[in-house]
Amino acid sequence: MKKAERINDMILFLADKNSFNLKELMNRYTISKSTALRDVQSLEEIGLPIYSELGRYGKYQLLDTRIIAPGLFTEGEIYALYFALLTLKSYRSTPFKMEISTLELKYNQVLPAKLQQELLVMNKIISLEQINHSNTSLFLKDIVQGILRETVFTICYMKNQKQQSMTVQFVQLSSKFGQWYAKIWNLETRKIRVIRCDKIQELTETDIFEPRLLEELLKETTTFYQKDSFISFSIEVDEKGKDIFSKEHYPSMTIESYHENYLIKGQYHADEEDFITDYLLQFGQSVLQIEPLHLQKKISKRAIAIADYWQQL
Template structure:
């Protein structure tokens, strides 16, 4: 390993430590004591702050350091990063405050003029055709924050109130979803982030450990014994892409389209209201019991309309 490469790696190695011994560096990089001392002198010159503690066991103590080596990318790596950047352009909402144009501008300002021209040509030649959604996820940043911090929150969603703990955030077809533990019925539910109307953190209540929620999620999967498969006409495929959920997949088999999924018995009302959007183009419903429940759902809707 060249000295410059070794120093860069050493910066990363030491940046996460509070203290170290000279022997740590000697053994990791297989270098002599004199070489290790010269390397430490070089690191100190480029900003790594530390002092020598000449106690019984002797050690080096690091001060607050945020010194990291400059990251260098190959051309292929830059193209891959820029493509990843372009992919977020279609999102209506992002879980951070920076906007696409701002990030893009900073990226292009930090590459060579020749590479900048190549990236402009690359951007003009590639196009991502994804479903654009008109509704913003106003609380996406908070959802991510509360999820990371394992917070228990009150969520206002579709005119209802839930006490939840966010578990996992999912992006699908440029739409954001969050899986959360619902303290009300003690199960994992999936919510659309753009339908969240407000969040209040319960400061006094401590959330569940992630391991506990993972275990509950595993049990929920076992309990999701209600499987269904609904064939729909090709004219309704776009309807699926306008609004879809991680627990319901669209599958194509020999030119036929099927909505396939599974649900917890407590989620039946949600599944019925979702499938109702496709009733005009439904061809087949399995199981038959679900068809009966869907008919009952529509009878209740008609009954309500007749009373108006």
């Protein structure tokens, strides 16, 4: 058995164990003690949390046996997982403690040589479009854990260059174009809101409010864009506008065919009017019609201000 195959089988063998010793590995794989030691070192290098205890045949403890073994996946699935994980390069921060270099090392350690070579070639011939943001979200892991544990937090949040304090329960975490967003339940206003995760300055657990069940809050999100405080809009665009929409749009927006053109529909909160104005400006002369009228006037006013600014440069 080749080393790569042996390491792969060891991962499966250890998946449901809390501890093992060198003698087990030596007997199972008919290898010497020195080879077993080198294999244990390889397991540590690919991320298995192992620590050793003194003894003739060396007892090892596994700190976390929740292991996902490559041997459980088909060749096509391994390719798909590899490139899916590479898309995380577009994020400056993620909810997971993971480095792309560590991922590649693990693949090199456990995959057969043929698959290693093919992944290397595929990495050269397949290009993934990525949008890199310089914004760092410091609390993504805390947010995910807070959602799962139904934890209430007090957060300090930057809005319009001013710091605000809110008591919230996180409900959902989503990403768009390299940027992380969270749906929160504000326990003071008793409303669902969407905030940018990189704007969170501080996050502290609190018990001043009783948390709500996650299932209840998820139901609240289904009517999030149906509340009276949200404003509906529609914008008719041409083919070029459709391409712009495809490259960048947000969860509250949809697009559909409309006569010979396309109709973009969506909703925004009254506080987000400046944001939606700047977003729609990028469609330029692709825009054929905008409703409601006050949004059209807002965009026109913003376009004139930008034109005046450029003339003064």
